Amino acid sequence: MSNVLVVSADPQGSAVWWANRVGENRLPFDFTQAHDDPDGIAKLRQLGAHVHVVANQKGGVGKTTTTVNLAAVVHDALGNLNGDGYRHVFVDTPGNLEHAGILQDCLKVADDVIVPLPPEPLTFDAAARTIEKAIEPRGVPYKVVINAWDPRDGRTDLEETQAFALAKGWPLAQAVIRRYKLHTRASAEGTVVTQYPRNRVALEAREDFYRLALELGYGGAG
Numbered sequence: 001m002s003n004v005l006v007v008s009a010d011p012q013g014s015a016v017w018w019a020n021r022v023g024e025n026r027l028p029f030d031f032t033q034a035h036d037d038p039d040g041i042a043k044l045r046q047l048g049a050h051v052h053v054v055a056n057q058k059g060g061v062g063k064t065t066t067t068v069n070l071a072a073v074v075h076d077a078l079g080n081l082n083g084d085g086y087r088h089v090f091v092d093t094p095g096n097l098e099h100a101g102i103l104q105d106c107l108k109v110a111d112d113v114i115v116p117l118p119p120e121p122l123t124f125d126a127a128a129r130t131i132e133k134a135i136e137p138r139g140v141p142y143k144v145v146i147n148a149w150d151p152r153d154g155r156t157d158l159e160e161t162q163a164f165a166l167a168k169g170w171p172l173a174q175a176v177i178r179r180y181k182l183h184t185r186a187s188a189e190g191t192v193v194t195q196y197p198r199n200r201v202a203l204e205a206r207e208d209f210y211r212l213a214l215e216l217g218y219g220g221a222g
Contacts, residue, residue, distance in 0.1 A: 003084075004029040004075040006067060007044065007091045009102050011035045014064040014187070015092045021190035028075045028194060030086075035094070041105045049086040052218070053110040055103055055135065058126030059095035062116040062147040065183055067092040069193040070114075070218065073209045076194045077219045088218060103134055113142035114216070116177075117165065119149050119157035124164060131170060144170045145212060150179040175212040180205045 006029050008015035019031045034040040044051050054067045071090040078087060091110070093103050107113070113135050117127050127144070135142050144165050149158050158176065165172045182196055182205050193209050196202035213219055 002029045002075050003078045003087045004071045005047070005049070005086045005089045006031045006071045007041070007089060008033045009035050009041060009106050010064070010092050010094045011099060011102070012059070012094065015068060018064060018068055018187040021187060022192060022195075023190065026190070026195070028192060029071045035099075035102060038102075038105050041091075041102075041109060044089055044091075044109045047086050047089060049089045050111045050218075051089045051091065051109050052112055052114060052216075053091045053093060053106045053140075054114045054116065055093045055106070055130055056115055056117070056123075056127055057095060057097055057100070057103070057130045057134070058123055061095070061118050061123055061126070062177070063095060064092050065186075066114060066116050066145065066147060066177070069183075069209045070213055072192040072194045073206070073213050074218045077210075077213065100134070103130075107134065107138050107140055110140050112216075113140050115142055115144045115170075116147040117144050117161060118147050119161040124161075128168065131168075142171065143173045143216060145173045145175070145177060147177040148179040148183075149176055173212060173215055175208065175215050177208045177212065178205070 016033050019027055054063045056063055067090045074088050091106050093106050115127055115131060146161055182202060193206050
């Protein structure tokens with residue numbers, strides 16, 4: 001039994017497909033699907049774990065990649081618990097308004113929310129809608145994480161995205177998840193970030209998630 005559980009609450013099933021590609025015996029965390037099980041989502045509170053919901057009502061912004069890879073590095077940091085139960089639960093949520101009810105069910109049990117935000121202006125409105133219409137009314141703590149920034153494009157897009165988030169008054173993570181082909185290929189190749197090849201690029205890709213987990217306080221029971 002892992003100390004970490006990943007829950008797919010997205011009917012699109014990206015996390016399910018990814019988990020199946022990795023294979024049950026190689027997944028570093030436990031995994032379950034709950035997009036059609038509101039009672040199961042509600043029961044997450046009974047696990048005694050910290051529930052982290054990854055949300056943005058737009059597809060393709062990196063919710064599943066963030067969910068799966070944060071779970072992987074947290075498991076790596078904590079190791080197996082030998083039956084002591086879960087400490088952290090990561091929930092992947094729908095990326096559209098059609099399933100807003102599922103997101104609300106997830107927010108009811110959330111201890112905090114992670115909002116991935118790529119440095120692309122077309123994603124800003126969806127992030128704002130998610131935060132202002134869904135997250136903030138519930139008073140759940142949240143952090144915006146700039147995701148899929150390509151350093152080869154220079155810092156302009158990154159800095160403009162940071163400025164937009166700060167102008168909105170959103171709490172912004174200092175850790176930035178850079179764009180790597182390793183991340184975009186990982187689901188098809190059946191790997192998570194802690195299983196990448198041991199080379200310089202893979203190390204840099206892993207370190208982004210380790211830094212984010214540390215900043216968010218996910219390296220222990222808190």
